[in-house]
Amino acid sequence: MGSRRTFIRNSACAATAISLSPSGMLAFTPSAPAGTLRVGLIGAGLRGTNHLNNLLQREDVQVTAICDTDPGRIDLALKLVREAGKGKPATFGEHEHSYRDLLGLESVDAVIIATPWLWHTPMAVDAMKAGKYTGLEVSAATTLEECWDLVNTHEETGTHLMLLENVNYRRDILAVLNMVRQEVFGELVHFRCGYQHDLREVKFNNGQQPYGGGVEFGEKAISEARWRTLHSLKRNADVYPTHGLGPVAAMADINRGNRLVSLTSSASKGIGLHNHIVAQGGPDHPNASLKFKQGDVITTTLTTARGETIIVTHDCNLPRPYSLGFRVQGANGLWEVDGDRIYIEGKSEPHRWDAAGPWLEQYDHPLWKKYGEYATGSGHGGMDFFVLHAFVQSALLGEAPPIDAYDAAAWSSVTPLSEQSIAGQGEPQDIPDFTRGKWIRREAYDWIKDTY
């Protein structure tokens, strides 16, 4: 496995040229010999095929293997590869552990794991042990032990793990990160973020369509409702913290000169999912008698070593428009995504908000300036292109990724620790230092760089 990583690094170091195909797709043309990253996809559900579509648009990637236990998804994935004229990947999926056969392939340099949450850490651990540069979908880990598994396996194997947190690459987020780095906000003080997304039609469907049309979950449902909803039924926790916390952690240099220290968490009553079942399926539907443990709005307050506070919200069971609720506040001013506004002392009119737009344009991130038009259509407003771009670049160079095993562990630890805090009526919880002290000298990731 070591030789594979060395090969990737050597070949990728020669990669300096970039060209764009006439179709507008990003086409990466490495110098000879080939600097192609050979990717195995583990999980070909909605998220996995979204990644697959983006992988197929890259000249610097070859999809060499695909694993899914659902033959229908394998067929669909192969069709996508065929239509892209990108060869025929090996396929796996006979049983739940067939992904290990994929990991045994010499023809796979890196894997992307997009499977139900309970499989994330076991698969990522196996992938790192197999020496495959590992891209892992959110959320990474569901218990504190799993958080440590990711870190320990990374350290034992020397194999890198990247958490594929796409929101870190949202255009406004990278612009605000740019503003943070240029100290527009001054010394940072306070952050807010969260996952506020009405997922009721994601958590329940009719077994025919992925979103809604019924109030089934588990074995009677398909897609996410088949596995995701159980986390709401059984756990009173912020089970999905990273879309909010990830971008904030990058701005706050978490694990790189700063770290998460402690948290408290509180949950409101949980009525949204029950109400939805009754409204859509009637009061006599078997699921109407279930007691969902998850509170509808879960609020977690984190403290950092540098003295900032971060409020993370989980709000997915009630009717509401989508918002990740970002706020970035420092000594000189703040950005709030709700209201789309920025205030910077000495620049803004005193006590009056500026519209955020012109500020975000002014500080538009170099990556978005360079690739923005090619990101269009990649999914989730373009950010899926960038998270994959970072993954592929890091893997080809054999470098540590922007969002690594320590980040995956620290961010994901909010799930079990919020659960413990809620169970303890808000009892504060220490957040482990997953870097084992190295955060004091680990340098901030250079989000501005673009190695191509």
Add this chain to the structure above:
Amino acid sequence: MGSRRTFIRNSACAATAISLSPSGMLAFTPSAPAGTLRVGLIGAGLRGTNHLNNLLQREDVQVTAICDTDPGRIDLALKLVREAGKGKPATFGEHEHSYRDLLGLESVDAVIIATPWLWHTPMAVDAMKAGKYTGLEVSAATTLEECWDLVNTHEETGTHLMLLENVNYRRDILAVLNMVRQEVFGELVHFRCGYQHDLREVKFNNGQQPYGGGVEFGEKAISEARWRTLHSLKRNADVYPTHGLGPVAAMADINRGNRLVSLTSSASKGIGLHNHIVAQGGPDHPNASLKFKQGDVITTTLTTARGETIIVTHDCNLPRPYSLGFRVQGANGLWEVDGDRIYIEGKSEPHRWDAAGPWLEQYDHPLWKKYGEYATGSGHGGMDFFVLHAFVQSALLGEAPPIDAYDAAAWSSVTPLSEQSIAGQGEPQDIPDFTRGKWIRREAYDWIKDTY
């Protein structure tokens, strides 16, 4: 004292007619005999004279006494009374306890206390003991013992206390309360609120003007900076919770079928006041060496007996535009003041916000419809008229006020309890049941009623 209260009640019960003076001022004309409330004003600073101006516009009020230890403020207050052609109140202020002489007057039925915070509870306790219907400015109490003092004195004397929380009467707040009562949001789940107001120029001045122009506080400053800033220097606590919590407590029926149960609180680093001193006064100014204990952003999460959560923010030391950050969220949808938006399932387009304006107009509160034009100019967007209106009405009727001693105690307890929680790294704190169990049968206040 009992006879005085009886008199007020009897005379006020006859008060049924209302007329408006040609000048547009609200003129209350009671049936004979006179139903005039004779008010003593304790504290004639900026806030006190604001109340005075509004009192002087009411035909149902006579200001019979004024107390302030600053002779200049007494002179100004007398000038205002004289210009209104409203007689000559008795004045007091020779020493700090001269207010007790005011409380001894037979010619005072009710008092309004608008003094520095540390005087609030002692004065309110004395006023209730003197049988004066007591209006108390926010914040009411600074320690848990003081919260109990307010409740115990009210219960021992039978005298009513109204906390003069004006934000409870803001037009949008009362419209949203109206929506809550009409169950537009459905079962309530979650609230956000807070005091987010850049007070740096309130906390520091040059001793000549009330706002800014220098970085002095305490004895070298005037107005609020003379006493308020010490609370930021010495206490890491949400010292001003009620502008946010008050309106939410009314919507959530706190102390009336519901109660505040527990809280956790976290404070960010505190750099804003120091930065301000250095920026405005230079690094060598003596105040630049002070360590302000108060964190710049303090986040308190409260839980209620009915299972809601309430997030209260205190954010007063950094550059930022004003916002009380309200959010009211229930089973059917939510209102957010930031972004000025409402979403109601089945009414709003799915997953899209409505502008709040039309909703707030549709549910405009009867009080605002009736008196809105007369509230103009009363201060703070008109809400000062309404809080005073409720106080005068309640006092004339001898009735319990909308915001009573239990509310004053419960809301104010956030200050000492947030301080304890912060000192304990977020340790949860039980909130005392100041009603001693009576919250289970106390009825919701009818904010819709208007007794005139």
